[in-house]
Amino acid sequence: MVRGAVLNLFAALWLLALLNQPFWSALWESVGGWHASRAGFLITLPVFALVWVWTVLELLTWGRAAKPVLCIVMVLSAAVAFFMHRYGIAFDRGMVANVMETDPAEARELLSAGMVLWILGLGVVPALVIAMWPRAPQGVVGTLTEKVVTLAGLILVVGAILVFQSGSYISLFRAHRDLRLQFVPTNYLSAVQGYAKVKLKPKREIEQVSLGATRVASDPATQRPMVLVLVVGETMRAANLSVNGYERETTPLLAGRKSLVNFGRTGSCGTATAVSLPCMFLDVGRGGYEDGMAFRRESLLDVLQRAGMDVWWLSNNSGCKGVCDRVQVVDVPATLPAGACGPGGCQDNVLIDALKKRLESVQRDTVVVMHMKGQHGPAYYLRYPPEFERYGPSCRDNALDRCGPEQVVNAYDNAVSYSDYILDKTIDALQSQANRLDSSMVFVSDHGESLGEKGMFLHGMPYDFAPTVQKEVPFMAWLPQATRDRLQIDAGCLASRRDQLSHDNLYHSVLGLTSTRASTYRDDLDVFAPCRTGSVIAANAKGGKP
Structure with a gap:
């Protein structure tokens, strides 16, 4: 049997090691790679990231709901990481709006066998392991005591890092604010919270403008x-x-x-x-x-x-x-x-x-x-009829990273040419x-x-x-x-x-x-x-x- 803190640690390690490759790549580029003069700062980066994710998971997981919440986080993290890895996107409140407001036809174009395998292997499998892993029984007092001790220890670690490397971290976060949008799972958790805050605002009457128009x-x-x-x-x-x-x-x-x-x-x-x-x-x-x-x-x-x-x-x-x-x-x-x-x-x-x-x-x-x-996108090839296949070969896969760069551009340019035709026909309709x-x-x-x-x-x-x-x-x-x-x-x-x-x-x-x-x-x-x-x-x- 494992305690909740240990389960959260394993989950945090999984998330950091397997679902944050875009973040690590962007971070390494942001700090300019290895420099012996900055060894202390660079060595603390993975520790700081681990403590951050572990802290977030501690705050999310309580009592009997801990395992279900942790399982959901693992699956959602795998899904977000897939799209970040495949399409090079970052995740913010606007991206949540895109997800929530995309129609089913557009959503289907993003589905692929690779996505299913990715989410199954990196999200569902660890979620099942977490669900089946025996957890030591803890009462309310035991749970609170463990939370307080664990969070206090994590805060002490972060504090110690910042005492010695505060200048480097402040400089990093100020100059590269986009890094937070690539860090799973805090990027999408923050984005969902922001989106929900906007949507849950009390509805009010439509503000009228130019009443005398x-x-x-x-x-x-x-x-x-x-x-x-x-x-x-x-x-x-x-x-x-x-x-x-x-x-x-x-x-x-x-x-x-x-x-x-x-x-x-x-x-x-x-x-x-x-x-x-x-x-x-x-x-x-x-x-x-x-x-x-x-x-x-x-x-x-x-x-x-x-x-x-x-x-x-x-x-x-x-x-x-x-x-x-x-x-x-x-x-x-x-x-x-x-x-x-x-x-x-x-x-x-x-x-x-x-x-x-x-x-x-x-x-x-x-x-x-x-x-x-x-x-x-990503299925640009579906946006135009076959007679507009002017540039080829074109990418006919919604996993754009599996196509060559010229194939992606070919499909997109064919779709642009079709829009040129549509706009020309619009003008014809007006002229008629x-x-x-x-x-x-x-x-x-x-x-x-x-x-x-x-x-x-x-x-x-x-x-x-x-x-x-x-x-x-x-x-x-x-x-x-x-x-x-x-x-x-x-x-x-x-x-x-x-x-x-x-x-x-x-x-x-x-x-x-x-x-x-x-x-x-x-x-x-x-x-x-x-x-x-x-x-x-x-x-x-x-x-x-x-």
């Missing part, structure tokens, strides 16, 4: 409805678009559109949909955004609807994170016959059919949001209604993607530590001559704004493009404002009554 009257000479199609891309990084200088012709159709204005590389609000999508539709910008804010504050779509526009959300993705809760929503795949989509879900061509039907019924000024599936509608299209992606650079795949890294490819997205607008004339927009002026924008510009630019007066409007963030006549800008800037 109105719109500048339509051109009396035409009285033609205006239609804006706002296309929200998924996981498209700016670096892989040929219109942004990429060596491959991934966006030839968009490049051939003379009325297209490309704003180039644009900074995203976050590195995952759970953050970027709601953030870009709110007026607060990245600096003012908080988790879950779109569920308690009106979005851009609410303001447009209040100003008198019809607002539709056509989705081929997994929800809108609160942004579209109060407008008309069409889950496009749900409207199709059973079996109409493949194993990876519907490809984005279904959005074009839905858009055409919507345009045919437009009778007044309208905004249609199309939420794409885009390049959602040119005899009765004045239309425009704005395209922006939610976040970028890592494709194996420095061993990192997918997205969702904490913003401060994320690579540029996860934070730079495309942003462009298609404005035909009729629309430019009606709104008095100088396309040449717009081209000068290339590589200067962020998601913070989207909210205000859409208000400007739709001639919406709102108190939340800021002309300094409206990309169209400097390129329009002063009268329209002045009307918008006055806004409505709050």
Whole structure:
């Protein structure tokens, strides 16, 4: 029989030795490898890590619940370690949000035989050993005494280490804060606690913004409805678009559109949909955004609807994170016959059919949001039909680290080329209604993607530590001559704004493009404002009554 403290020690050793390889690699790189002059500090690092994990397990395991809790920690730790090892990710509150808000189809793409074997071998097996291992019976007094003695001893060890090496540890943690996001199990335990804290906040009424929102009257000479199609891309990084200088012709159709204005590389609000999508539709910008804010504050779509526009959300993705809760929503795949989509879900061509039907019924000024599936990984090869297999061989495995780097990029670039086609067809659909509608299209992606650079795949890294490819997205607008004339927009002026924008510009630019007066409007963030006549800008800037 073993005591609880000994069982926790064995568990801590297992976690450190077998489930923290990414952490040890990052730590060794952070300290610059072995230096004899720092031998004392380097030797204490594994001791400090062991004491830290042991302490956490002591605080989590009490009485009869100790074994079940410890078993859960072992299995969860194995699962988190698998994704960190395979995709090079770190784990924070945003990653928990990604896990909780991913739809079943997306989750299935992450499953693999390797994942099952990993979790069984490194999580389930030790959990079963813990469950079957006889534990010495202890009463309440015995349990408390053991806890106090064990924790006191662990605190003494940490204290002794910090007395002699405090400078080195303070320097390490200040310069490499990302290390804590790679340390299993405290990374995901802290992330779950942070996520639960946000979700368990008392619900409150939706905060209304721009209650007096109105719109500048339509051109009396035409009285033609205006239609804006706002296309929200998924996981498209700016670096892989040929219109942004990429060596491959991934966006030839968009490049051939003379009325297209490309704003180039644009900074995203976050590195995952759970953050970027709601953030870009709110007026607060990245600096003012908080988790879950779109569920308690009106979005851009609410303001447009209040100003008198019809607002539709056509989705081929997994929800809108609160942004579209109060407008008309069409889950496009749900409207199709059973079996109409493949194993990876519907490809984005279904959005074009839905858009055409919507345009045919437009009778007044309208905004249609199309939420794409885009390049959602890791199964990029499922995002496009076979005829778009332009670059090969492509990775056809959701375990991206099992493919060569060029195969991963090939699959991703094929998906980008398909999105180029979808956006071109969106423009065609709008042009087909040119005899009765004045239309425009704005395209922006939610976040970028890592494709194996420095061993990192997918997205969702904490913003401060994320690579540029996860934070730079495309942003462009298609404005035909009729629309430019009606709104008095100088396309040449717009081209000068290339590589200067962020998601913070989207909210205000859409208000400007739709001639919406709102108190939340800021002309300094409206990309169209400097390129329009002063009268329209002045009307918008006055806004409505709050």
